Amino acid sequence: RKEVEQDPGPFNVPEGATVAFNCTYSNSASQSFFWYRQDCRKEPKLLMSVYSSGNEDGRFTAQLNRASQYISLLIRDSKLSDSATYLCVVYNQGGKLIFGQGTELSVKP
């Protein structure tokens, strides 16, 4: 089983839709969780850190479920500019970041 697994995608949604991505992690001792956004042929950029209480930044909401070992990212009112690959990232016990393979989102007019 991979340490971090994401919804395989791609997700194709119309503008204005709400879309949710899920990510599961295998190491119950993992402490920190992040969502990164990566545009085609560009570097990953930090979108949100994921806190145990859940956190919201505008149209984006991240949630953490430690008991079930999954992290989610919800995007409301999707924009064309949200089209990208979303990476779920987890710190493992050894202090290394483990990246999921990414979920591709395509928002259509």
Next chain:
Amino acid sequence: DGGITQSPKYLFRKEGQNVTLSCEQNLNHDAMYWYRQDPGQGLRLIYYSQIVNDFQKGDIAEGYSVSREKKESFPLTVTSAQKNPTAFYLCASSPPQINQPQHFGDGTRLSIL
């Protein structure tokens, strides 16, 4: 303006040649990392360094070498022993506090001639 600078943006390697990718940061971060990304794949860790003059192998270190003589700089050499070097190479850094997110340079795209 603080950040991570990678150069060159594009690099071509001939068979049997070593090439060096540059990574410089002015964020005063202690930790620096090199990743490789292949099309449609996640990032894989090549080498990382938590402090000057010290570095550790990541998951796919074979065929690569690094040095960390200065805090600001963490160059990666792709040696001729790396038989499949074509990929997107990303350098990242993070502050010393544990579990902090990493910040990335804009990458170097390496291809075989």
